[in-house]
Amino acid sequence: xxxxxxxxxxxxxxxxxxxxxxxxxxxxxxxxxxxxxxxxxxxxxxxxxxxxxxxxxxxxxxxxxxxxxxxxxxxxxxxxxxxxxxxxxxxxxxxxxxxxxxxx
Amino acid sequence: xxxxxxxxxxxxxxxxxxxxxxxxxxxxxxxxxxxxxxxxxxxxxxxxxxxxxxxxxxxxxxxxxxxxxxxxxxxxxxxxxxxxxxxxxxxxxxxxxxxxxxxx
DNA sequence: TCAATAGTTCGGAAATATGGGACTATTGAA
DNA sequence: TTCAATAGTCCCATATTTCCGAACTATTGA
Numbered sequence: 001x002x003x004x005x006x007x008x009x010x011x012x013x014x015x016x017x018x019x020x021x022x023x024x025x026x027x028x029x030x031x032x033x034x035x036x037x038x039x040x041x042x043x044x045x046x047x048x049x050x051x052x053x054x055x056x057x058x059x060x061x062x063x064x065x066x067x068x069x070x071x072x073x074x075x076x077x078x079x080x081x082x083x084x085x086x087x088x089x090x091x092x093x094x095x096x097x098x099x100x101x102x103x104x
Numbered sequence: 105x106x107x108x109x110x111x112x113x114x115x116x117x118x119x120x121x122x123x124x125x126x127x128x129x130x131x132x133x134x135x136x137x138x139x140x141x142x143x144x145x146x147x148x149x150x151x152x153x154x155x156x157x158x159x160x161x162x163x164x165x166x167x168x169x170x171x172x173x174x175x176x177x178x179x180x181x182x183x184x185x186x187x188x189x190x191x192x193x194x195x196x197x198x199x200x201x202x203x204x205x206x207x208x
Numbered sequence: 209t210c211a212a213t214a215g216t217t218c219g220g221a222a223a224t225a226t227g228g229g230a231c232t233a234t235t236g237a238a
Numbered sequence: 239t240t241c242a243a244t245a246g247t248c249c250c251a252t253a254t255t256t257c258c259g260a261a262c263t264a265t266t267g268a
Contacts, residue, residue: 022119057216
């Protein structure tokens with residue numbers, strides 16, 4: 001039983017968030033999660049075509065540890081949600097300003 | 105005679121900018137350049153205390169290649185300027201939103 | 209109980225970052 | 239000139255991080 005590590009709101013750092021979003025794949029994941037709130041790599045429905053599972057798992061871990069997303073187990077799947085409230089509270093306007101330019 | 109590589113405005117990428125700013129040292133450099141537009145590592149006046157020259161040189165190269173700063177030779181020194189116009193044209197609001205939170 | 213599926217973890221290879229030291233370029237002084 | 243001082247780059251060895259195949263774990267459904 002794996003329990004995930006999520007930083008508390010006040011422990012979310014700007015450099016951490018930027019580093020997490022500095023990767024094109026992760027940027028797409030966050031974008032995807034905001035429009036279609038849900039899944040993981042999970043073969044289908046993912047914004048990630050040919051990326052191996054282990055790599056995706058890493059990307060999600062980075063996003064999680066940066067404080068950008070929250071992951072819960074939902075049966076055999078994982079449910080990921082962008083921590084909009086936390087990020088917006090900590091860095092108002094940041095997420096919107098970045099994602100505005102994360103063109104498909 | 106070293107000539108620097110600066111990407112054209114349209115070649116500046118979001119991921120590149122975020123990656124460049126994802127490092128605390130580089131974030132401080134950009135912040136410093138905006139308030140006190142000028143120098144390089146240059147011993148004094150730098151926002152960077154104990155970082156070796158070669159490492160700083162690397163950081164400035166990353167900032168340069170990401171399109172965030174423009175470097176020109178000015179005698180024996182280098183003059184660095186944040187490419188605010190280019191960044192703002194390409195990603196309106198982004199730089200301000202990020203630097204707003206780059207607390208000292 | 210077994211197969212299938214979602215995702216993590218492990219471990220080695222590849223890529224990247226760090227920083228010491230040698231090198232280059234410019235300036236200013238003797 | 240020539241020489242010393244200074245700013246910064248380049249090279250290269252080491253350290254860290256990322257990538258991804260393969261093995262593993264957990265849950266569900268038959």
